[in-house]
Amino acid sequence: MFIRICLFLVMLLSGGVQAQSRISAEERLFGLAMLWKEASYNFAYFDQVPDLDWDATYQAFIPKVLAAKSDYQYYKVLKQFLATLNDGMSYVQMNHELRNKHNALPPIMLAEAEHQAVVVGISETLASQLPLGSIITHVDGVEVKDKLQQEVFPFISSSTEHIRWHEGIKGNQGLGYGLLMGQVGTVVKVRFTTPANRAGHLSMIREADLSGVAWQLASGVMANTHSVVHKVLADNIHYVALNDFSQDSVTEQFIKLLPQLQTANGLVIDLRQNRGGNTFVAESILKYLTFHDLLGISSKMRIHNSTYKAWGKYADQFSWAKKYQDYSSGNAWLKNAPDTLRADDIDKSNKVVVPTAILTSRETSAAAESFLVYASSARHIMLIGEPTFGSTGQPLEIDLPGGGRATICSKRETFADGRDFVGIGIQPDVYVPRDIEYYFSKHDKTLSSATEWLGKQGELAQATASNMH
Incomplete structure (x- = not known):
């Protein structure tokens, strides 16, 4: 039996990889094993795929990577393997030559x-x-x-x-x-x-x-040509589209707008095209929009201790080993308290704290979602639009045979109170569904919903002021 297994593996390694493949059978197996290993130790969301047996999935994909007829097909198999994690931050990307x-x-x-x-x-x-x-x-x-x-x-x-x-x-x-x-x-x-x-x-x-x-x-197809777009709408409502958080210049452009924004009766922040970037850029802008500290994301990441893992194996036999059981099951975590955005980092005279509507969409992701986690705890801010992308966290980058790469999400992020948004998206306070007319109507339903809400806030403020007098 041993000889038959060895002969079978030799046949797979030598004949399963076609002539047009530059990546050897050994390298193919190594690439698959790298993904399995790194996810086994570092992936942060196994609980969101409760029916996934990661070890069994790895074994099932071994013959698939060996049977792939080309490097391109090999990478397709790797993509399918990592896609079983159901995570937007954990994916495979083939090299430029294969992509092109x-x-x-x-x-x-x-x-x-x-x-x-x-x-x-x-x-x-x-x-x-x-x-x-x-x-x-x-x-x-x-x-x-x-x-x-x-x-x-x-x-x-x-x-x-x-x-x-x-x-x-x-x-x-x-x-x-x-x-x-x-x-x-x-x-x-x-x-x-x-x-x-x-x-x-x-x-x-x-x-x-x-x-x-x-x-x-179509008239409703948005073109993301500028990082920051500003215009003044009816009733002195100011609109600012923040289309990315990737550059410090975004903060600089926002700061230059402050004198105009401080005259506003209401503010619309449009994040519908914002796919993220640098969380520090997002935080630096948000500090101008609040008088109060805001709670951000809580996070945790898995931790490993080889000796504790060994001791944890004896948890069923010895009471002293029970406290190490999570290490042996891969469920030990390092938890971080929620980030706090300190409002007093910015002088009050420089702030724009007026009723604010933030527009969201399915494209709103990563650092833009971090922005929303902070903003959602502010009473004067309303989220309007669609649920967001619903994937964030620190990606662990992995080099793969043949010049490709992969990422594994290594950090679990939630609201400060522990509520998940990965897997569902950050939910808006006012939901505006995306129907076919979204792309063809010149009437922006999401923006209209925002200005309508801001108008009501202005009416409430005026009524309150009149009652006080």
Whole structure:
């Protein structure tokens, strides 16, 4: 039996990896083992995937990585393996060469609304054939929902179902998944229903580079061209879009706006396009919006002590070993008290503390979610829009064979009171659903909801002042 097993492994190692693969069988196994090991020791959210047997999943993927017919397929298997963690901060990214060769989209932009694939952008050369607002019903002869479930969702690392649908339909060329994703130069065939309820079909070539495409876009498709956007709305309500927190210059631009913002009757902070960046940038801005200290994120991370782990194995035999049991089960944690944003770091004369509405969306993530955790404890701030991305935490970066990389979420983050937002998203106080009209109406329902709420706050303030007199 031992000889047969050895011969089987030799056959797998020598013949299972095809000639077009540069990554050897040994390297393939090592890459898979690295992901399994690092997640086993460091992943922070195993409790959110209670049905996942991580060790058994690792064993099940060993023959899959060896059977992959190319380096690209090997990386697809790794992506599927890590996607079983259901975490948006734990994912695999293949090298640039593989991405550029295999990850391509046709000149069409899709967006999700009500679990439908809506055409929100199309190249001008195809616009007469595939109108904006059309609903894609089939891709390569397969119904959209089946295509997503079978060929797209298994490769998406996400802790939230709404992001899985959003990303799956929209597509992510860098991470190599999407409803229309495929190899450069291949043809994708779609069937669709137009806004006039006419059926149609179209074949398109997948292109590696769409930067030169002349687009027709739906009116509601937001273009993130500036980090900070400011304008004054009716009733002296000031609107500030903070589209990223990645640069210190964002704080500098916000500070320059303070003299104007201090004249405002109300404030709208738009984070709908903010995918995060640096939490310190988010905190530095929020300090100008409160007179009171705000509680932020509580966090914890798993800790390892080899000797305590060894002692914990004897917990069933000796009472002295019970206190080490969590180390042997991998459930020992280092807990950090909630971060506190100190309002007195900024002089009161420089602050803008007025009724404030913060706009949120499914794209609001990472440091922007940290911003919202702080802001949600302020009484004068209201969150309006959609549940957020729902994934954050410190990623542990891992180099993989063949030049790719992976990340494992190593820090668990919650509200100060222990409530989770990873896996569900930060919930708005006022929910504004994203329907198809979201992309085509010139009327911004989320912004209108915010200005309506701010108007009511102004009326309340005036009524209170009148009663006092």
